[in-house]
Amino acid sequence: MGVADLGLPVDVPSTALFTDQYELTMLRAALEAGTAGRRSVFEVFTRRLPDGRRYGVVAGTGRVLDAVENFRFDAGVLRFLRERGIVDEDTLQWLADYRFRGDIWGYPEGEVYFPGSPIMRVEGSFGECVLLETVILSILNHDSAIAAAASRMASAAGDRPLIEMGARRTHELAAVAAARAAYVGGFATTSDLAAGFRYNIPTVGTSAHAFTLLHDSERDAFRAQVHSLGRGTTLLVDTYDVTEAVRTAVEIAGPELGAVRIDSGDLLLVAHRVRQQLDELGATDTKIVVTSDLDEYAIASLAAAPVDAYGVGTQLVTGSGHPTASMVYKLVARAESTGPEAPLVPVAKKSTGGKTSIGGRKWAARRLDEYGVAEAEVVGTGPVPRDLADRQLLVELVKGGEVVAREPLDVARDRHSAARAGLPLSATQLSRGEPVIPTEYVHGGSGS
Numbered sequence: 001m002g003v004a005d006l007g008l009p010v011d012v013p014s015t016a017l018f019t020d021q022y023e024l025t026m027l028r029a030a031l032e033a034g035t036a037g038r039r040s041v042f043e044v045f046t047r048r049l050p051d052g053r054r055y056g057v058v059a060g061t062g063r064v065l066d067a068v069e070n071f072r073f074d075a076g077v078l079r080f081l082r083e084r085g086i087v088d089e090d091t092l093q094w095l096a097d098y099r100f101r102g103d104i105w106g107y108p109e110g111e112v113y114f115p116g117s118p119i120m121r122v123e124g125s126f127g128e129c130v131l132l133e134t135v136i137l138s139i140l141n142h143d144s145a146i147a148a149a150a151s152r153m154a155s156a157a158g159d160r161p162l163i164e165m166g167a168r169r170t171h172e173l174a175a176v177a178a179a180r181a182a183y184v185g186g187f188a189t190t191s192d193l194a195a196g197f198r199y200n201i202p203t204v205g206t207s208a209h210a211f212t213l214l215h216d217s218e219r220d221a222f223r224a225q226v227h228s229l230g231r232g233t234t235l236l237v238d239t240y241d242v243t244e245a246v247r248t249a250v251e252i253a254g255p256e257l258g259a260v261r262i263d264s265g266d267l268l269l270v271a272h273r274v275r276q277q278l279d280e281l282g283a284t285d286t287k288i289v290v291t292s293d294l295d296e297y298a299i300a301s302l303a304a305a306p307v308d309a310y311g312v313g314t315q316l317v318t319g320s321g322h323p324t325a326s327m328v329y330k331l332v333a334r335a336e337s338t339g340p341e342a343p344l345v346p347v348a349k350k351s352t353g354g355k356t357s358i359g360g361r362k363w364a365a366r367r368l369d370e371y372g373v374a375e376a377e378v379v380g381t382g383p384v385p386r387d388l389a390d391r392q393l394l395v396e397l398v399k400g401g402e403v404v405a406r407e408p409l410d411v412a413r414d415r416h417s418a419a420r421a422g423l424p425l426s427a428t429q430l431s432r433g434e435p436v437i438p439t440e441y442v443h444g445g446s447g448s
Helices: 021-033 061-069 075-084 089-096 126-130 133-157 172-185 193-199 209-214 218-229 242-256 267-280 296-301 386-391 409-421
Strands: 039-046 103-106 120-125 162-164 234-236 259-262 287-290 309-312 327-335 344-346 363-368 374-380 395-399 439-442
Touching: 021 089, 021 126, 039 126, 039 133, 061 133, 061 395, 061 409, 075 089, 120 126, 120 133, 126 327, 133 162, 133 172, 133 296, 133 309, 133 327, 133 409, 162 172, 172 193, 172 409, 209 218, 209 234, 218 234, 218 242, 234 242, 242 259, 242 267, 259 267, 267 287, 363 386
Parallel strands: 162 309, 234 259, 259 287, 287 309, 374 439
Antiparallel strands: 039 120, 039 327, 103 120, 103 395, 327 344, 363 374
16 A cells, blocks of 8 residues: 555645635635635536547546645745735634535546546535635646546557656656656556655666766676676666677676667667567567657557567656646536525636636536447536436545545556546547547536
């Protein structure tokens, strides 16, 4: 069991300042107006998928649950807000006692989503829900973007494992989150030890070019590595001459050499030559790992190459061209008054330019065709049609302020594999296209 399964604190004592100032100024004005206590429903969704993407991947849910639990305004945070004059004393007193006591529903982590999918629904008083907007979006937007890129890469890789190695290409804390999201999306291991420690993700790594350059010869470097790490290690063979390096590697480690890594050049051509050379030298079980700024397209182009594993860095942790999932957090229903039994009424922003939203608390279900393959994402308000009752997607994550759905990361990873397998085959195509299934809206009932 990893630390994430235990619900241990995130990297800072409080997540309360992982927010935008206007969340607090809205709270201040709502408290003064007497509307902060109105029961409210906020939903996270995206109006469109990134250009060319066929589906999205929900990732970061477990981190959201940790962030909500640690959303506390301690003395230092309150002093900062007071000194900056961001809120008044009455609001500071309200914040000092803040605990999210509402309910959160959402797509379980690893599930796929489409435009309009109510990925997460947050319910409670306006005051307690509005404060969570920024931190929820920052987590889900980042992690879902990384997981979507990882999923595409995993589809392109087929049965060949993927190694996440992008820590040096992003912020040090974002690197840990990226490794977690990549694991959900289908990556097998990470080079980032903090991700291994925090989330129990398998870690790998051996040496870089610097280790070879440190020694008087490549032979000396290989001998030192094999002596220290054993014959099953992975030797980096493209520092000088690949052919000579492979010959030297097998001489030193023997046919038991675990793997060689290629990090430059024409990977397709070099991989074929290296495989032939390894086989001729008797190292038929030695694997070939390739790195060098790979993305899903490069991985797909190597499908016919004798490659056993891929290491991916920059393109993964930047979402392979789409570093955000463009999710938004919108108020979709609120009570007519602050009374506990006041009915909810749907609310929605009306705007031109593609920024409209649909009011009302929503449910979502995935309709399947006669072969059990997804054919539509159905989103609606009011009663759920009988034929979709057992296909609903949202699950309860937080009840009365208490987390009720924390789970091991492997569960989310397996869920994504199953969800992707349940989509039409064209979902895994890398060519540009529309979402692989349409979103259909069913309207009925009120906001309650």
